[in-house]
Amino acid sequence: MNDQPGLRAPVRDLQGVGVSPGLAAGPVAQLGAPPAEPSRGTLPAGADVEAEADRVRAAAEEVAAGLETAAATVEGQARELLETTAQMARDPSLVKTAARRVRADRLTAARGVWEAAGTVAEQLRTLGGYMAERAQDVTDVRNRIVAVLTGTALPGVPTRPEPFVLVAQDLAPADTALLDPARVRAIVTAEGGPTSHTAILARSLGIPAVVALAGALDALPEGRAVLVDGGAGTVRLDPGADDLERAAAAAGRQRSFDGRGRTADGHEVALLANVGDARGAAAAAAAGAEGIGLFRTEFCFLDRAEEPSVADQTAAYREVLAHFPGRKVVVRTLDAGADKPLPFLTDTAEANPALGVRGLRTARRSPAVLDHQLEAIAAAAAAEEAQVWVMAPMVATVAEAESFVAACAAHGLDRAGVMVEVPAAALLAGPILARAHFASVGTNDLTQYVMAADRLLGSLADLSDSWQPAVLRLVEETCRGGAQQSRPVGVCGEAAADPALAVVLVGLGVATLSMTPRAIPDVAAVLAATDLQRCRELARAAVDAESAEEARARVRAGLPVLAELGL
Structure with missing residues (x-):
């Protein structure tokens, strides 16, 4: 460092938003450029x-x-x-x-x-x-x-003789779907947010990722060596020998999960998996997940012009339940609308579909669709040995919760809960949970609605961050309502996959954490190194912070185990 007056040390750490924890180092490889805009010249005379x-x-x-x-x-x-x-x-x-x-x-x-x-x-x-x-x-x-x-090269992830750090303005879904962790050590994008497809795929693959790093393409030129910290959201230019040693140790570290989530002093925290189909359930079972905390049932309905039959739904649900005999599987009823429009159920002409008829609200327009789904879930539960819990998305009122619980009971489903994604549900958690048997916080949508920031809009990534103290206060309020009624509260949003944030959630009173299966060993390791009292202290520090950045920094500074584990 140069200490001469008037001279400033060059900036080495660039700050973005960390969306997939882990340390990785390597040379930069920028995403393949798209083809140039074709000329508007007309075809020559005589052309076919x-x-x-x-x-x-x-x-x-x-x-x-x-x-x-x-x-x-x-x-x-x-x-x-x-x-x-x-x-x-x-x-x-x-x-x-x-x-x-x-x-x-x-x-x-x-x-x-x-x-x-x-x-x-x-x-x-x-x-x-x-x-x-x-x-x-x-x-x-x-x-x-x-x-x-x-006849030009297809745009996309480049091919290199050595592993690299992929840098892009943003990644298209087809690019993220083909990411190979053996080649791509980390991802850095200028756009995107915590719930973008880039972030979700990176977490599911275990690739450290930082998004919303302004000017990434200019600051990180081809071939430059960098160290990416996906937990802290930083990218270090020209890392030193110590940095490279830490990254190598993190890459070589293999963690496993013994099937029982708990804090250092033995407080149990069930670590569950988010799945969307039978393949996902198989992967979750292989990872040792204690159960399924979010079974997204939309896969039965998407790309269909008509509602699937009860028989088709039953068969599909059984394939998922079969992987978890004797263990809890939380089935979320159809979350249609907004980013999942269905021609037979939702109105694509809504001016603001995120605030429109979605989730449980679709039952107002088409109650038979929900009734048929509950019939199929009940039939699948009767045929398999899993402990089936059912929850409804986008619940906002006590009356909605009461109606859903009654509908489930009519089909013999006696463990009926609600998703807490709407701030109203968090504030009314006490009376809602006097009716419902459990609640599960969907941090992705809750953050979107609390911060009034579209969770798919990369330019608002700093707002679409579950570390926002306002979001954490509503999680705390939900847990307070659950404690009043002796009802468990879980988290099934992407926040549960962040080991540092998982500590905060447990400190706030969350009983179960559901995440991508690949994140379970990391979350388990950090919880196992942190006692419940420390979880509560760090949760208080995060809730009392004035910004997401401050909350994250406070907690990470209080968890030295993160650095030890390369997270």
Whole structure:
């Protein structure tokens, strides 16, 4: 360091938002650049316009087929993302619109695709919210089709002879779905937030990740050595020998879970898994999860024009329950709406779908859909040995909780609870839990509603952070309501996968933590090194902080075990 007056040491640590804990070091490799915008020049005289229009369909099919081939090599959410992107590439409206522009304006196929996709993307951005997030997917598909048409390299994760730190403005779903932890040591993006697909996939793969680091592409040029701390949200330039040694130790450390979550003084905290289908349940069981804290049932309904039959639902639910005989499985009823529109249930024309008819509210419009789902859940529970609990998303009032519990009881489901995602539910946790048997805090949506910040909007990543003291105070209020009624409160949002934040949640009174299976050993290790009284002290420090950054810094400073474990 230079101590001469007037001279400042160069900045070595850049601050972003940590979304997947862990330490990793390596050279920077920037995401492959998208193809250049094709010229708008017209086809030469005598050119076969019909043949050029046909090239659009052929290129789109080639892209879709490639994505489907890649999807067959992965599982879970990664497969879903690739399959969804493949469907978008085959979208008849996109292909037909592009071909029409080729014919009408004598454009090249590449230019026709560029303009057609640009129009769709701009329409989605104008809609805002979840639909604006889909604009990035359209742009990704456009770039892939244009690359095929122009014979240029497909954009995406680069190939390097050595492992690297991937740096990008943001990652498209198809990029995140193909991330290989053996090649990608860490991820840094300029955009994105704690609940973006980049963050969720990074956590599920165990890849340290920092998002919302402004100017990442300029600050982190190709080949520069960096150290990424996904827990603290920092990127260190030109790390020293000690930094590299810490990163190597973290990478080589193998942690396992003995199947019993607890603090250092033996206070039990059940560590459960979030799953979305039978493959996810199998992975959770293999990881030793104590049960399932969030079974997302949307996979039965997505990409369907009609409601699935009770028999189809029952069969699908049984495949999940079969992996956890004798253990708890919390089934969340259909959370349609907002980022999961369904043609037979939701209104895609809603001006603000995140505040519209979603979750349990869809039962107001179509009560039979909920009734059929509860019938299927009850049938699956009767056929399997899992301990089935059921909860409803987007509960906001005591009356809603009471009605849902009664509907479950009518089907013989005697463990009925509620998701706490709406601030009203947290503030009314006492009377709500006088009716419901348990509550599970969905920190992703709770943060969105408390901070009035779209959780999919990267420019508001600093607000979309579950470390926000206002969010933690509502978790505390929910736990207080649970204690009044002797009802357990869990957390099933992404916050549970952060080992430091998990300590805070336990200190606030949370009884169970549900997360991506890969995060369980890390969370278990930190809890096992921290007694309950220390959890409570750190929770108080976080709640009393004035910002998310201060809350995170206070807790991490009070948990030296994080550095010891490379978290």
